[in-house]
Amino acid sequence: MTAPFSARIQRGTPRNLARLARLLRAGELVAVPTETVYGLAANALDARACRKIFTAKGRPASDPLIVHIHSLAQLAEVAEPNAAARRLAEKFWPGALTLVLPKKTCVPGTVSAGLPSVAVRMPSHPLFRRLLKLAGIPLAAPSANPFGYVSPTSAAHVRAGLGRKIRHILDGGPCTIGLESTIVDLRHPRAPRLLRPGAVTQAQLERVLGIPVRPASKSAAKPAAAQLAPGLLARHYSPRTPVTLHQKISSAAARRSPADEAWVFLAKPRALMGKNIFWFDTHGRLPGVARRLFHVLRLLDGKKFARLHVELALGEGLATAINDRLRRAAAK
Numbered sequence: 602m603t604a605p606f607s608a609r610i611q612r613g614t615p616r617n618l619a620r621l622a623r624l625l626r627a628g629e630l631v632a633v634p635t636e637t638v639y640g641l642a643a644n645a646l647d648a649r650a651c652r653k654i655f656t657a658k659g660r661p662a663s664d665p666l667i668v669h670i671h672s673l674a675q676l677a678e679v680a681e682p683n684a685a686a687r688r689l690a691e692k693f694w695p696g697a698l699t700l701v702l703p704k705k706t707c708v709p710g711t712v713s714a715g716l717p718s719v720a721v722r723m724p725s726h727p728l729f730r731r732l733l734k735l736a737g738i739p740l741a742a743p744s745a746n747p748f749g750y751v752s753p754t755s756a757a758h759v760r761a762g763l764g765r766k767i768r769h770i771l772d773g774g775p776c777t778i779g780l781e782s783t784i785v786d787l788r789h790p791r792a793p794r795l796l797r798p799g800a801v802t803q804a805q806l807e808r809v810l811g812i813p814v815r816p817a818s819k820s821a822a823k824p825a826a827a828q829l830a831p832g833l834l835a836r837h838y839s840p841r842t843p844v845t846l847h848q849k850i851s852s853a854a855a856r857r858s859p860a861d862e863a864w865v866f867l868a869k870p871r872a873l874m875g876k877n878i879f880w881f882d883t884h885g886r887l888p889g890v891a892r893r894l895f896h897v898l899r900l901l902d903g904k905k906f907a908r909l910h911v912e913l914a915l916g917e918g919l920a921t922a923i924n925d926r927l928r929r930a931a932a933k
């Protein structure tokens with residue numbers, strides 16, 4: 602038995618970035634900030650390095666990783682882009698959009714979970730971009746949390762979940778978007794599929810592509826995982842405390858509630874206060890709700906409530922992504 606690690610949170614000084622880039626090239630793991638959620642990164646072209654990601658997270662080998670790139674030149678090194686991919690990349694990269702494309706052979710099967718495709722994203726977080734450039738290699742990175750738990754949106758969240766499994770955490774401040782990237786399957790460019798909703802919305806994708814983008818069925822979204830453990834992934838992003846979702850929370854219901862059940866509103870409720878009353882965003886604005894969603898779920902999970910009552914977002918677009926995460930958090 603080796604002693605557990607004790608992760609160090611490191612600022613993005615030029616010296617630290619140069620050292621972390623060296624460590625990544627040498628096959629080490631580094632937790633990195635992105636604009637969506639923190640990721641746990643390794644050299645995407647090194648199967649041994651990427652296997653460490655699965656071990657640290659307790660992630661099943663059937664769940665493929667996203668490959669992060671710095672430039673469009675790197676896209677063509679790891680995947681076979683088509684015209685639709687180039688259009689979306691031009692419009693939304695760097696940013697919160699991941700494209701699934703046929704993979705090049707240099708990407709090990711460990712990264713793609715044995716699939717012939719690879720998921721690729723060019724992130725916009727300035728520190729991660731600098732690290733990608735210094736490292737000079739594509740970096741595979743899933744969210745930096747133990748498998749199935751709520752995704753991390755700060756360096757402290759990463760340390761709380763993986764602090765004894767990894768050594769290096771690059772601190773880039775709180776994530777500005779707060780939800781994982783939108784994933785689009787573009788293997789068949791005339792039949793694009795939305796595998797995961799995110800901050801880049803279905804309507805935005807359709808406007809750029811000029812054709813409908815249909816949501817994928819669950820089995821199509823996670824082919825390998827679905828074969829191995831059907832239904833496993835319906836529950837994800839989950840706090841340990843049971844979650845009940847509400848289309849709208851009435852102040853009266855919250856007021857009548859037992860004190861050991863928490864009530865989380867989208868916006869700060871008027872004329873209602875208590876140790877079990879919470880909200881995501883003062884004004885209930887969706888970008889604010891998305892940014893604070895995982896933080897609030899983690900915070901309340903640490904408070905030993907018997908149940909979390911959470912209000913769903915209204916509308917489409919970012920609301921669809923927020924409600925997708927909430928439904929998975931609440932799934933049994």
Ligand code: TXA
Binds near residue numbers: 699701743796
């Ligand atoms: O915003 C994000 O996407 C963050 C940051 C770190 O970039 N990453 C992230 O990775 O959320 P995560 O833990 O969700 O895992 C990647 C997911 C897989 O679970 C799978 O759904 C999908 O990406 N994926 C990866 N490769 C795929 C492929 N070849 N085909 C279909 N889906 C794939």
Ligand code: MG
Binds near residue numbers: 743744752
């Ligand atoms: Mg994840």
